[in-house]
Amino acid sequence: MDTPNIKITAQYQSFTATIDWIEIYKRFEESKLSCYSFYKSVFPSLIKELFPSGYMPSLSTLRLHFRKIKKDGVDGYIQSSR
Numbered sequence: 001m002d003t004p005n006i007k008i009t010a011q012y013q014s015f016t017a018t019i020d021w022i023e024i025y026k027r028f029e030e031s032k033l034s035c036y037s038f039y040k041s042v043f044p045s046l047i048k049e050l051f052p053s054g055y056m057p058s059l060s061t062l063r064l065h066f067r068k069i070k071k072d073g074v075d076g077y078i079q080s081s082r
Contacts, residue, residue: 020050021065022074035063
């Protein structure tokens with residue numbers, strides 16, 4: 001009985017993380033800052049809001065997700081992240 005719940009939870013967490021990266025990218029676009037400036041000034045408070053667990057991704061992780069979203073678009077990014 002526990003196994004299906006674990007799988008559903010993992011899928012939900014993956015989908016939630018995808019949505020959070022898209023939200024972060026949208027705020028990055030709105031800020032008009034460079035990726036580094038955004039990471040240093042806006043990202044720390046934003047990450048606390050979207051990932052309350054305390055996880056702080058690296059700058060290279062941020063850039064990786066931003067490149068994928070920019071290249072594939074939001075819909076393509078969601079499809080490739082599932």
